[in-house]
Amino acid sequence: MSANDQALVVEDAALTYGSGEAATPALRGVSLTARPGEVLLIRGPSGSGKTTLLQLMGALKTPDRGRVSICGTSTTGLGQRQLQAIRLRRIGFVFQFFNLFPTLSAWENVALPLDLVGRDRRSAERRARALLADLGLADRADHRPGELSGGQRQRVAVARALAHDPQVILADEPTAALDGASGLVVVETLRSLAHREGRIVVLVSHDARLADKADREITVEDGRIVAEQRKRASMPAGDIA
Numbered sequence: 001m002s003a004n005d006q007a008l009v010v011e012d013a014a015l016t017y018g019s020g021e022a023a024t025p026a027l028r029g030v031s032l033t034a035r036p037g038e039v040l041l042i043r044g045p046s047g048s049g050k051t052t053l054l055q056l057m058g059a060l061k062t063p064d065r066g067r068v069s070i071c072g073t074s075t076t077g078l079g080q081r082q083l084q085a086i087r088l089r090r091i092g093f094v095f096q097f098f099n100l101f102p103t104l105s106a107w108e109n110v111a112l113p114l115d116l117v118g119r120d121r122r123s124a125e126r127r128a129r130a131l132l133a134d135l136g137l138a139d140r141a142d143h144r145p146g147e148l149s150g151g152q153r154q155r156v157a158v159a160r161a162l163a164h165d166p167q168v169i170l171a172d173e174p175t176a177a178l179d180g181a182s183g184l185v186v187v188e189t190l191r192s193l194a195h196r197e198g199r200i201v202v203l204v205s206h207d208a209r210l211a212d213k214a215d216r217e218i219t220v221e222d223g224r225i226v227a228e229q230r231k232r233a234s235m236p237a238g239d240i241a
């Protein structure tokens, strides 16, 4: 298996929304590789294409041109069902506004992705409670999102993203709705997933506080990568157990 079979590789990807006069080129040929054990931060002004890039990396969309390969599987030519299968198997998403179901308890929210892959209810509950405990929320597992703080809700969202044990974690503005201390807990959690567990973590954020927490930072402007900065020597994929 080559190192790229474990990485998330984007090659010359382009995507335009709409057509004719309404055509909006969101990405104009972007290439990057996110590796196991690395926290990659994508920054850039509003409308520069960051979310679109994250959607390509998470098999939510496929590029009009170029190629995206997720841990050795190319998304080119795949239909919605096949893309969903990749997401269920490989990708954990964390969004800015948590996207938790208000009527479900914290553990039920975390167990949802396991329901989708047909895991039996009891083992799903065990896994959900264990993940919440790992994130310091053992005593909040039976609470509904409305009874939790913003930072606690985001940690529930992180636990849900991890429920099906994905190799890739993609987070879109995961700290935007959080105060400094809560944001830090979430970022440290994401960092340890990369550094201790060898997962691929990609963050999109405007949040300057995240800049020194990433291993590498890519700046996107007008649908192109205009700068890349390495913050610390990332571990080669082969070093990850």
Ligand SMILES: Nc1ncnc2c1ncn2[C@@H]1O[C@H](COP(=O)(O)OP(=O)(O)OP(=O)(O)O)[C@@H](O)[C@H]1O
Pocket (backbone or CB within 6 Å): 017, 018, 024, 025, 026, 044, 045, 046, 047, 048, 049, 050, 051, 052, 053
């Ligand atoms: N569904 C859509 N239909 C049409 N245009 C879209 C759509 N989604 C995004 N765009 C356009 O594509 C470009 C890139 O959008 P994208 O959401 O990827 O940027 P972004 O960098 O994530 O912005 P922000 O930081 O404001 O979230 C923008 O010009 C945006 O208006």
